């Protein structure tokens with residue numbers, strides 16, 4: 001129960017007690033996270049990720065939650081767990097994902113292990129430690145209060161790393177029923193900042209069709225899709241506008257068949273990011289306005305902006321202010337950050353529900369071989385999450 005505090009700037013001993021509670025429980029917290037890292041759950045492997053989903057459902061059910069699987073065809077089933085609590089308040093939505101970017105078998109050469117106070121392993125930062133924080137914060141609230149101070153909805157999706165196409169609707173529906181959304185994605189940087197703004201993200205593919213010809217016998221008859229693509233890529237790169245936060249990255253190119261054939265086809269896949277929702281249209285229009293320089297080539301553009309930006313609305317700022325004042329109780333100056341990557345928090349903030357992201361683990365190397373979390377940061381983050389569940 002969040003008691004009325006006379007002077008919120010003065011640290012309160014009860015908050016230190018809470019951090020100590022989680023310090024005592026740290027081995028159990030690390031054990032949960034480790035167990036879940038050791039179940040591989042690549043987005044594209046439904047069978048493997050389904051066992052992760054089932055195992056998490058079981059664990060949260062043991063805490064008294066009501067698990068519900070949302071069937072998905074191409075990805076693992078998304079997992080919703082409802083916890084009853086004091087009814088007069090809207091639920092808080094704890095949002096996360098259990099899929100990872102690591103193909104099955106990654107554990108063999110990237111085993112989960114601790115070293116220098118860090119826990120390493122595929123998906124440990126992004127974001128199995130976030131799920132661990134949810135689990136242990138709920139457990140703590142139950143033991144402190146007897147019952148939960150408000151209803152909690154945990155929603156863990158299986159397709160976040162691949163764009164959340166099959167979970168997005170459910171995420172938005174659950175957010176609409178909630179008073180606030182706390183996203184347990186990794187914190188920003190090793191100082192553990194929460195994320196109050198995220199860029200919007202899109203993906204485009206530009207395909208060029210040219211005219212094939214023998215490079216030696218008929219060079220004049222060919223119209224190279226590769227040469228045309230090269231010109232288009234130069235034009236696309238010019239759309240970068242770092243100052244306004246619009247970036248485009250022609251990240252993957254393909255084309256041609258043999259060196260002695262003038263290429264008939266070539267494509268580029270483009271990552272696009274925007275800082276404000278209002279920039280989506282303009283960027284889209286510019287990409288669609290690309291014209292072939294070689295008139296015998298044709299261009300086809302597919303794709304679009306998938307996640308609109310999470311903007312720092314007043315609702316977002318108010319949640320951050322609460323988090324900051326809770327952190328202050330334990331002598332912690334909680335920072336905020338605006339980041340370039342998108343998450344499902346973009347969806348919930350996009351429909352106007354106050355959202356605070358980056359509430360999860362602290363570490364480095366998401367999606368990389370050295371992915372890890374800093375173990376000693378877990379207790380205060382769990383205390384912060386518990387406090388936010390109470391008061392957000």
Ligand SMILES: [Zn+2]
Nearest residue numbers: 126127160185
């Ligand atoms: Zn993530």
